[in-house]
Amino acid sequence: MIRLxxxxxxxxxxxxxxxxxxxxxxxxxxxxxxxTLRKPDYLAVSPAGRxxxxxxxGATMFESGxxxxxxCERFPDAGLGRLPGDPERxxxxxxxxxxxxxxxxxxALTQQHVALYEDSMRSPIVMKLEAAxxxxxxxxxxxxxxxxxxxxxxxxxxGFSAVDIAVGQAVFMxxxxxxxxxxxxxGDWYGRITARPAFKASLPNDGDxxxxxRDFYPVWDVPA
Numbered sequence: 001m002i003r004l005x006x007x008x009x010x011x012x013x014x015x016x017x018x019x020x021x022x023x024x025x026x027x028x029x030x031x032x033x034x035x036t037l038r039k040p041d042y043l044a045v046s047p048a049g050r051x052x053x054x055x056x057x058g059a060t061m062f063e064s065g066x067x068x069x070x071x072c073e074r075f076p077d078a079g080l081g082r083l084p085g086d087p088e089r090x091x092x093x094x095x096x097x098x099x100x101x102x103x104x105x106x107x108a109l110t111q112q113h114v115a116l117y118e119d120s121m122r123s124p125i126v127m128k129l130e131a132a133x134x135x136x137x138x139x140x141x142x143x144x145x146x147x148x149x150x151x152x153x154x155x156x157x158x159g160f161s162a163v164d165i166a167v168g169q170a171v172f173m174x175x176x177x178x179x180x181x182x183x184x185x186x187g188d189w190y191g192r193i194t195a196r197p198a199f200k201a202s203l204p205n206d207g208d209x210x211x212x213x214r215d216f217y218p219v220w221d222v223p224a
Contacts, residue, residue: 002026005045005053007033008204009211011103012052014169015067018162020198022071022078032209065097065166072162080162088156092163095155098140099166105134106173113177113217124220131219134178138186141167145185153192160193168193176212177219 004019006012006028019026031037037049046053046062054061056074061067072081082092108130112122145152154160155167171180171190180187193199204210 001055003029003055005029005031005042005051005055007031007037007051007211008208009173010051011064011169011173013172013202014099014166015052015054015064015071017165017169017199017202018068018071018080020201021080021162021165021196022075024075030208033211065100068096068162068166080160080165082156082161088158091156092161095144095163096166098137099163099170102134102137102167102170102174105130105137106170106177109134109177109217110173110211114211114213122220127219131178134174135182138171138174138178138180138183141171141186141189142183145189152189154189164189164193168199176215177217179216 002019002024004012004015004026006016008030010033016028031042031051033051036042037046037051042053043049045055045060048062050062052062052064052067054067056070061070069081072078073083076083082088086092109127112127112130116122141155144155155163168190171186172194175190180190
């Protein structure tokens with residue numbers, strides 16, 4: 001039995017996307033992104049009151065990167081992981097966890113634009129700094145996809161893998177705060193991976209609770 005605890009448009013989406021790509025049966029438990037995640041019954045599953053949480057093989061996991069590694073090892077025939085001994089293993093691990101580098105900036109921006117409920121709590125300076133840091137992450141992906149002598153269609157030379165899912169989902173959140181206009185290779189790659197049926201199946205349906213109420217949140221002007 002596999003059960004994923006999920007909030008729409010959050011980091012748990014990367015695990016949902018991976019499960020959809022794997023094509024394995026699982027149960028999806030959707031939570032609201034609010035204080036109900038602090039209730040004792042959910043804290044018993046995820047001690048920090050965060051999503052995702054994954055119940056699998058009689059164990060519970062509550063860190064998305066670890067879930068992706070475990071699922072790829074648990075279902076190796078899907079070819080989405082790069083197991084120990086594979087020549088791309090180091091690159092696979094690097095890009096898998098680079099998704100969290102991107103996500104720390106999107107989390108800060110989500111706090112500024114979405115989570116804080118009064119304008120007086122928000123900081124235009126933090127918005128500007130974090131959006132700039134997010135673009136540096138986009139630049140790192142751009143460099144990877146356009147290395148001299150090798151035009152990659154995906155982050156690994158061998159093709160689509162779980163790292164495209166992890167980084168792609170982080171970019172999905174990031175594009176709510178920073179444009180891909182200056183990163184053409186990232187834009188092409190992002191369009192390719194988000195056209196996949198498993199990505200589309202990981203999006204909320206009409207009427208589902210969403211994290212974002214708009215497609216883009218611009219940086220506020222810094223007061224003179």
